[in-house]
Amino acid sequence: MASDNDQNERFTMKSFTSEELDAKMPKPKPDPLFGFPWLLIGVIFLFAVIMVRGSIDDSQSQPLSNTVASIAPVSAPMLQPDTPEQIYNRAKERRGHGDLGNSNYNSSIFELESIDKSSPMRAKANQLQYEWEQENSLKRAALTKKEQRDRKKAERETRKSDKESARTFTGNDECQIAIASVKLRRSTELHVARKGSTYVVVDVAVLNPGSRELYVNPAQFSLSDTSGDTAPAYDDTYLISNHLKSVELQPGQQCSGYLVFLMRKDSEYVLTRSGGYSGSPVMRPVIP
Numbered sequence: 708m709a710s711d712n713d714q715n716e717r718f719t720m721k722s723f724t725s726e727e728l729d730a731k732m733p734k735p736k737p738d739p740l741f742g743f744p745w746l747l748i749g750v751i752f753l754f755a756v757i758m759v760r761g762s763i764d765d766s767q768s769q770p771l772s773n774t775v776a777s778i779a780p781v782s783a784p785m786l787q788p789d790t791p792e793q794i795y796n797r798a799k800e801r802r803g804h805g806d807l808g809n810s811n812y813n814s815s816i817f818e819l820e821s822i823d824k825s826s827p828m829r830a831k832a833n834q835l836q837y838e839w840e841q842e843n844s845l846k847r848a849a850l851t852k853k854e855q856r857d858r859k860k861a862e863r864e865t866r867k868s869d870k871e872s873a874r875t876f877t878g879n880d881e882c883q884i885a886i887a888s889v890k891l892r893r894s895t896e897l898h899v900a901r902k903g904s905t906y907v908v909v910d911v912a913v914l915n916p917g918s919r920e921l922y923v924n925p926a927q928f929s930l931s932d933t934s935g936d937t938a939p940a941y942d943d944t945y946l947i948s949n950h951l952k953s954v955e956l957q958p959g960q961q962c963s964g965y966l967v968f969l970m971r972k973d974s975e976y977v978l979t980r981s982g983g984y985s986g987s988p989v990m991r992p993v994i995p
Contacts, residue, residue, distance in 0.1 A: 791828035794818045795835065802839050812843070866975070870994045876914045876961075878989040882921055883914040884980060887963065889995045891972075895943040900969060906941070907970050909978060909993055912963035915956035919984070923962060924953040930968040930993065931977045941967045 789797075798815035816839070819832040873886040887910040893900055900906055907930060915921035925944055928951075931937045944950045944967040951964030970976065976993040 789818075791822045791826045791832070794822060795828050795832055798832075798839075799835060802835070802842075812839075816840070866994050869975075869992050873992050873994065876912070876916075877991065878914075878916075878980075879987050881915075881917045881984055881987070882980060882989050883916050884978070884989050884991050885912045885914070886910070886978065886991055886993055887912055889993050891995050895941075895967065896946050897943060898969075903972060904969060905972050906943070907968045907976060907993065907995070908947075909966045909968070910963065911951060911966055911978065912961055913951075913956065913980075914961040915958055918958050920958075921956040922953075922982075923951070923956060925951050925966055927980050927982045928966055929979050929981070930966075930970060931979065932971055932973040933975065934971075934973075936971060937979075938968050938970055941969045943967050 798819050801812070801815050816836060819836045822829050822832045870886075870889075876883040876885045878884055889910075890908040892906040892908055895906055909930070911928070913921075913923050925940045929937050929939050944965065947965050947967065949964055951962070951966055954962050956962060966978075968976075975995070978991050978993045980989045
C-alpha cells in the first residue's frame with residue numbers, strides 16, 4: 708500500500724497564475740454561421756429583391772407602352788405647291804385691296820418673281836408686278852408730299868406762335884425785352900448787302916422791371932443765326948430816325964427803337980442783350 712505521504716502528494720492541488728490559466732485554456736474558434744458565407748448570401752438576397760421589384764415595375768408599365776405602340780402614326784397630307792395661276796390670282800386679289808408696303812404686298816411680289824420663266828403665266832406676272840410697283844410708287848410719292856405739307860404747316864404754326872410770344876416782355880429782374888417786328892432789307896440808305904446776306908431790322912422794346920436805373924445802349928445788343936454766327940448792331944442803325952437810343956431807364960420805364968444787323972439769310976435769329984448789374988444776358992427769338 709502506498710504510504711500516507713504518497714497519498715497526500717497525489718491529492719495535493721497545485722495553484723496556477725491567471726496568465727498560466729489563460730495559456731492552458733483552449734482558444735475559441737470562429738463560428739462559421741457568422742462568417743463570410745452569410746455576408747455573401749445577404750448580398751445575393753438583396754440583389755434578388757432589387758431584380759424582383761424591377762420586374763414588377765416593368766409589368767405595371769407594360770400596358771401603357773403597349774397602348775402607345777398600338778397607336779398607328781398618321782402621316783400628314785402632302786401639301787401641293789401653288790400653281791402659277793393660283794399665285795397670279797392671289798396677287799391680283801391683294802392688289803385690288805389696295806395693299807401698300809405691307810406683308811401682303813411684299814410676299815405677293817416675292818411669289819410673282821418665283822414663277823418659272825418657262826410658265827405661260829410669267830408674262831402676266833411681270834405685267835402685274837410692274838403695274839403694282841408703279842402704283843405703289845405713286846402712292847408713296849403722294850404720302851411724301853403730304854408729309855412735307857404737314858411738316859411745313861407745323862413749322863408755320865410754330866413760327867407764328869413764337870412771333871406772338873416774342874412780343875411779350877421776357878427777361879430777368881433787371882431787364883426785359885420784347886420784339887415788336889422784324890423786317891429783312893436788301894439795303895440801307897448807304898449800303899447794299901452782298902449776295903446771300905441781308906439787313907435784319909428789329910423793332911425792339913426794353914423794360915426796366917427792377918428797382919434801380921437801367922442803362923440801355925445799341926452796343927449792348929447782338930444777333931445770332933442758326934449756325935451760331937453773331938454780329939453786333941450795324942453802324943447804319945444810327946441812320947434811322949427812330950433807332951434805339953442810349954438812355955437811362957428808371958424803374959418801371961421802357962423804351963423802343965430799331966436795330967440793324969448785317970446777317971446771312973436765315974429762317975430765324977436770336978437777339979441777345981449783354982451787360983447790366985447782374986451780368987445775365989437776355990435772349991429773345993427774332994423771326995422774320
